[in-house]
Amino acid sequence: MTRDRRPPLPVVVTALLLALLAASLTLLLRAAAPGAGFLAGYAGTWAVFAAAVVALRHVPRRFVVPLVLAGAVAVTATGLVAAPRTSTDSYRYAWDGRVQASGVSPYDHAPADPALAGLRDDWLFPRAAVCERDGTALAPLGDGGCTRINRPAVHTIYPPVAEGWFLLVHALSPAGVRHKGLQAGSAVLALAVTGLLLGVLRRRGDPRRAALWAWCPAVPVEAVDNAHVDVLAVLLSVGALALVARRRHVAGGVLLGLAVAAKLLPAVLLPGALSGIRRPRTVAAVALTAAGTVALTYLPYVLLSDGSVLGYLSGYAREEGYDDAAAGGRYALLRLVLPDAWAPPVALLALAAVSAAVWWRGDPERPWHGALSTTGTAFLLLTPGYSWYALLLIALVALDGRWEWLGVALAGAVAYLAGPVTGTAGVTAAYGAAGGLVCATWWVVGRGRHVAGTGAWPAARWCRPPAWGRWRRGCSE
Template identity: 75%
Template sequence: MPRIRPVPAVVLTSLLLFALTAGLAALLRGDAGGGAFLGGYLGAWALFVAAVVTLRSAPARAVVPLVVAGAVAVAAVGLVAGPRTSTDSYRYAWDGRVQAAGISPYDHAPADPELRPLRDAWLFPGAAACERGGAELAPLGDGGCTRINRPAVHTVYPPVAEGWFLLVHVLSPADARHKGLQTGAALLALAVTGVLVAALRRRGDPRRAALWAWCPAVPVEAVDNAHVDVLAVLFSVAALLVVARHRLAGGVLLGLAITSKLLPAVLLPGALSGVRRPRAALAVLAGAGVTVGALYLPYVLLSRSSVLGYLGGYAQEEGYDDAGAGGRYVLLRLVLPDSWAPPVAALALAVVAVAVWWRGDPERPWRGALVTTGTAFLLLTPGYSWYALLLIALVALDGRGEWLGVAVAGAVAYLLGGDAATAAYAVAAALPAGAAWVRRRARERPDRRPVRPPRPLPVRRGRAPQ
């Protein structure tokens, strides 16, 4: 009987990537929603995990070409359809249009009658469309409607994000600005892949870059939905790679990340991992703080309203100040009264931040950043799946794939919510806890292999020295 040769790892990985991209394309071009969309999305995650596992067996010379080619294919999938599960990019397009007209995006809500001359049919459909209605249309007070969510409130996006929206507006065709946002986001996602590959090659394991490059969250949340989080991810990854050698430059990059999306502020303890010298810590803090202040200042001077916009209302709406609303703190609420959850979460985050700063590895600040960010997600249990893009990039830097469960839990919380979200976050919390226990046992287990005596050094024959 002829012997059946195993399928080469390169071929198997390529087939899995083809299946992944084909499945994601069908999912994004289809009309499935809720549980049906989540089922297809979880299937894509299964293919992603299988592809990452098979990549381990690929020859070293094939790893980088596979990672890069897969990154291009996976990112391109996000361009096959309009935004599927989020309408945030419509707000981005509006903020860009408002700025192009010389108006501060913080001064007016989209529903403000003063901005009626800027309305176009793409974002503000006509009366017929408003009468038909639809899940993506929000009513306006004057009887019209818009694709922009929360049209009665001011924007919450920080200045670098607003600058990105303006740049995309200038470079995009007027009738297809969502494609401009998607294309820009795809380029940013590929830039993150490039930075990861370059950094991880120097450290000897570029395979980990696939954890970002091939992750289904990238084409769905970063590209198709065009979330500005991907811009923050690029600056965050660069900051953590630079900060160990150049404290001030790392702080500046972290400031750029924070002014792209406020979430990267949680990376600060990681950026300070093991930094005991006051001058070094001050350089990081000053770089971040001065950058944030300098970038907000022009908008402060040009705006009549607060540059924080709807941020406080958003936090209240999402339930971050009240555990009884918004589905936040679901794991803490399993064991604590609702009113205890916010202060306990804040205290726990403070303890983790101090531990990361005091005991973290200054040569690998991304490890502390991953622990801090992952812990924050498990304590706060956010209901938006795109927040986890930052976490996924940190996993790629550090290699601890057990934290990817948090990203899956975020998708479950967003698409289903309720008890399903609680169960998903509980599983996500168990994965890093279980992995930490296994690693601890492996370190404590005595090595039972026999210890071989060292080989004797060769004896050189010849005359003894006189």
């Protein structure tokens, strides 16, 4: 009797959905103009992504890792099909890399500074005729020219590990590739995150969860097409939490410090990295190692720079309204119930309380659980307006399996793409819906699947929602 070598039906269905997802992302990035149309198409890719992840539940285990990897390559590659679509940050990355390669500190001069005029080229600083023809997409300069770099009159904001990445990509990129060097480098980093997630989840959990990162539309759009440096911070952050979970606290602290020095946001992971650790020596090993690593990465730039290495950091905080709740769409949910002036201190106190609970009652074998709680809470409290910040959140969701937090990532995209039209009301509605999904899921799970006596922080005592099956020992079916 001949053995049937055809793949099981769930594998075929999942593969077809992945093909549809890759085709949809390619069409979105090549054809859709930024705005409402792009947001509608982007939402459609998220729907296909959700269907593919649900279909993966039924795939036999021996097919899971190859399917996740194949899907990761196909989905990630779609980010290479077009120039950056919804962000111009990568042009600043390219400029900072070029400036460093010339022997100048990126913190000493703004791109518009005439002192660096000799480094300008027609790609980043188009000729006057192009400025007149395409002025809406370019930032004007004081001399009548223009540039693709946003905020050309301010100094760079990026920390030293990010600057090192920009220099490395510049050095390795062939002349004339423009944005492709950064996109290709980011694609490699995104795939490295997938591989790291699979390595962790094959030992702790279910490798199916890696698809929550590997196939998520935010990865090709934000990490690859827009080439945001956040993906480097994500890779370092996942590595840090994996090492801490294996009780390699000093090495984990070093990676966490490097993650913070790539993008400041991973600083919110520290309480998660300290989950359930009560020994003062171990707490100090993680916290001080991370802080020391950040300081050491800044040191060469401090020695080589004539000015401050903090760049536009304080100006960015003011511009985004983080120091003034009345500005922009920050603290949108808190402002529904509190006076504007109260929102920043209440957000700080609430985040401190969650961080303390994560540290005191967290599970040291699953530091990503507490890290997801603090990071997700920070997003709901601060309601940031940039969608790529959520790349870190998506990786934590993949590690922990609490899919409900993906709504926060999608809310960030709504805030970024629709916020200029809808204003604060759109930001509030998007994050309000995401927060409602998180609360509703926790309520349902808490009522139906509570497992007593695990000793974990309260949210960790519950099994995952039914859509994800039995991912954690001790959960009842």
